[in-house]
Amino acid sequence: MLKLKLEALGHPTPNNIAFSNRKEFASTVLWLEDQTIRLYPIEGRDTMRNLEDMPAWEEGYKQYCTDLSMPPFETQLEQLTWLVGNAMRLEFLDNPSQYESINGVTEGQPKNNGAQSQEKVQTIFDVHDKDFIAGVRTLATKLQVPHHPNHLLQLQAITRIVHERIGPASMNRKAITGTPFPFDKGNDVVAANDPALDYPMRILRLLQIQSLRQLQTHINETIVAVQSLTANPKTDTKLGKVGR
8 A cells, every 4th residue: 555655646666665675765755755745945855865874864864753743653664654644645735626526425415524523523622632643643553553644534443443353242253364365366357447546446345345244234133133023922812802
């Protein structure tokens, strides 16, 4: 997914990046700063350009993280994920009009459902408070939820993990074993005209299948509950009559 985001930002070789390599990490950070983030003026990026002197680059990178107000992540991959997400947010804010024609709202459907839900939450507490955001980031780190620039979306991911893996319904569930399903392979191409779109479309299809299975489970539970009420009705013989 990180490679797909870099490709969306226009990175020339997203598939050839070794994310565990520190020098390639530094080169990717420099590319993000030059192309999208642009926190520093051009003349202020000299330290970040000096990739041959890594100790000096490390010092400059620490200051760069501080100036960007990056959360204190533990791994290099988390830092890069945050930087790429921040770059994508800035890319969208630079020209939001190009995305106005792309939306998931059906004609005639209210468009402010999400805004209304957020307003209801904000009446309880300030979801943009620094302590609240820090709490979401800390919880996400403990649950190994990838970082997202929008902490409310990250909170939704946390909620789903808690519901599916830590909730009461999952306490007695047996752990899944075996080989993961190779959904990213095979001949069942979802988006044949766009290979970059095919991978996320496969993921969305699996999520939709999971939602349908959950719906079917709820339907079955409802049928069983109704049958338990109608299968053995009680008869009051005192109300019966024989003859006229």
